[in-house]
Amino acid sequence: xxxxxxxxxxxxxxxxxxxxxxxxxxxxxxxxxxxxxxxxxxxxxxxxxxxxxxxxxxxxxxxxxxxxxxxxxxxxxxxxxxxxxxxxxxxxxxxxxxxxxxxxxxxxxxxxxxxxxxxxxxxxxxxxxxxxxxxxxxx
Numbered sequence: 001x002x003x004x005x006x007x008x009x010x011x012x013x014x015x016x017x018x019x020x021x022x023x024x025x026x027x028x029x030x031x032x033x034x035x036x037x038x039x040x041x042x043x044x045x046x047x048x049x050x051x052x053x054x055x056x057x058x059x060x061x062x063x064x065x066x067x068x069x070x071x072x073x074x075x076x077x078x079x080x081x082x083x084x085x086x087x088x089x090x091x092x093x094x095x096x097x098x099x100x101x102x103x104x105x106x107x108x109x110x111x112x113x114x115x116x117x118x119x120x121x122x123x124x125x126x127x128x129x130x131x132x133x134x135x136x137x138x139x
Contacts, residue, residue, distance in 0.1 A: 001032060001107070004074035010035075010067055017077045025063050033104040035068040038121065040097050052092040052127075057118055061086060061130035064100035065114035069134055072107055076137055079112075083133040092127045093120035110136055 005013060011027040029036040039045070039060045047053040062081055069079055092098060099119050106113040112134045117126040 001072060003030065003032060003071050005071045006030065010071050013070065013075055013077075014063070014067060025060070025067075027067060028099070030068070030071045033068070033072065033107065035064060035071060035100075035102050037064040037067055037100045037102070038097050039063075039100075041092075041095075050094060052098060054086075054088065057088070057092075057098065057128045058084070058086055058130075060098055060100045060118060061102075061116040061128070062132065064102035064116050065104075065112075065130075065132040065134060068102045068104050068114055069107070069112045069136070072104065073136065078137045079134050081132055082111075082135045084130065085132075086128060086130040088128050090125060090127050093123055096120040096122060098127070108136075110138070112136055 007027050007030045015022045026038045028038050045056040099121050100116050102114050102116045104114045114132050116130040118128040
């Protein structure tokens with residue numbers, strides 16, 4: 001299956017439909033059924049103790065799956081999360097952005113399932129893992 005949106009088109013669409021978080025996420029790479037999305041970490045993403053908050057990691061995983069689906073099916077802003085699991089595996093490295101590496105496991109007509117590993121940029125071991133299911137709007 002060919003990409004419906006390339007890296008630049010995907011970034012532009014995310015910025016357009018979610019202006020409230022424009023600039024929060026960077027589409028680093030996109031290919032067939034796979035993407036890498038980075039979130040630049042700042043003080044607003046930290047919880048007490050100086051680690052990246054769980055909601056920040058959830059948001060990154062959710063955006064990564066959404067973006068990967070859109071890269072495949074095109075501009076369908078109303079695709080929505082229907083199920084999510086998120087495992088926190090280790091504390092993210094201090095002072096580093098987070099990178100989500102998303103692989104779509106299934107892309108059907110009405111449902112898509114994605115698996116996401118989240119890393120501190122430059123680190124080898126993931127800090128979190130998520131599986132999400134999305135509902136795709138009818139054509």
